[in-house]
Amino acid sequence: QVQLVQSGSELKKPGASVKVSCKASGYTFTSYAMNWVRQAPGQGLEWMGWINTNTGNPTYAQGFTGRFVFSLDTSVSTAYLQISSLKAEDTAVYYCAREWAPTVTTPSAFDIWGQGTMVTVSS
Amino acid sequence: DIQMTQSPSSLSASVGDRVTITCRASQSISSYLNWYQQKPGKAPKLLIYAASSLQSGVPSRFSGSGSGTDFTLTISSLQPEDFATYYCQQSYSTLHTFGQGTKLEIK
Numbered sequence: 001q002v003q004l005v006q007s008g009s010e011l012k013k014p015g016a017s018v019k020v021s022c023k024a025s026g027y028t029f030t031s032y033a034m035n036w037v038r039q040a041p042g043q044g045l046e047w048m049g050w051i052n053t054n055t056g057n058p059t060y061a062q063g064f065t066g067r068f069v070f071s072l073d074t075s076v077s078t079a080y081l082q083i084s085s086l087k088a089e090d091t092a093v094y095y096c097a098r099e100w101a102p103t104v105t106t107p108s109a110f111d112i113w114g115q116g117t118m119v120t121v122s123s
Numbered sequence: 124d125i126q127m128t129q130s131p132s133s134l135s136a137s138v139g140d141r142v143t144i145t146c147r148a149s150q151s152i153s154s155y156l157n158w159y160q161q162k163p164g165k166a167p168k169l170l171i172y173a174a175s176s177l178q179s180g181v182p183s184r185f186s187g188s189g190s191g192t193d194f195t196l197t198i199s200s201l202q203p204e205d206f207a208t209y210y211c212q213q214s215y216s217t218l219h220t221f222g223q224g225t226k227l228e229i230k
Contacts, residue, residue, distance in 0.1 A: 044224040107155040107173045108214045113166035
């Protein structure tokens with residue numbers, strides 16, 4: 001079945017880096033863009049940006065430039081989110097989400113989500 | 124960036140009630156509006172796309188309407204499993220944004 005499976009929870013110290021993976025299965029990976037969404041504890045959903053799975057070109061939302069990097073390994077149908085110079089305020093659940101549209105003229109939506117990866121930053 | 128504002132932020136209702144949640148965009152987004160449901164500890168789930176299209180497998184008690192800047196999500200008869208947080212999201216801009224969420228609680 002179509003699914004996104006993310007890597008497990010991470011506990012990191014401030015200043016460290018983390019790399020979250022999102023492995024796709026059940027569909028052609030390069031046919032759909034991949035988005036990343038952050039959810040801080042008790043807070044709402046925050047769109048971080050997306051990556052074109054054909055070209056590898058990333059687009060970052062305001063507030064997610066510099067320390068955040070989206071990447072791909074299309075040979076294993078996997079998208080990655082790397083966060084460097086971690087801060088306590090990066091503590092959150094990070095989701096990957098497939099961007100889908102029924103037709104080329106239909107607005108897109110996030111139809112398949114990973115289960116989320118909890119990243120905790122604490123000394 | 125396009126700002127999305129939901130109202131109310133929280134809502135108490137009873138099983139069987141009809142509930143409406145509103146989402147307003149800071150500029151016209153045509154019908155590029157999606158609705159998601161999120162339960163505690165779970166990933167969001169797509170309910171409605173393109174403002175009014177029901178995602179496959181979603182019960183017909185959920186419906187969406189609106190275009191331009193004002194949109195609504197309606198649950199015609201609340202079921203126990205519907206108590207959750209609901210988010211709108213615009214896909215008009217390549218910089219997608221979510222509303223702040225509406226928490227639907229049991230009265």
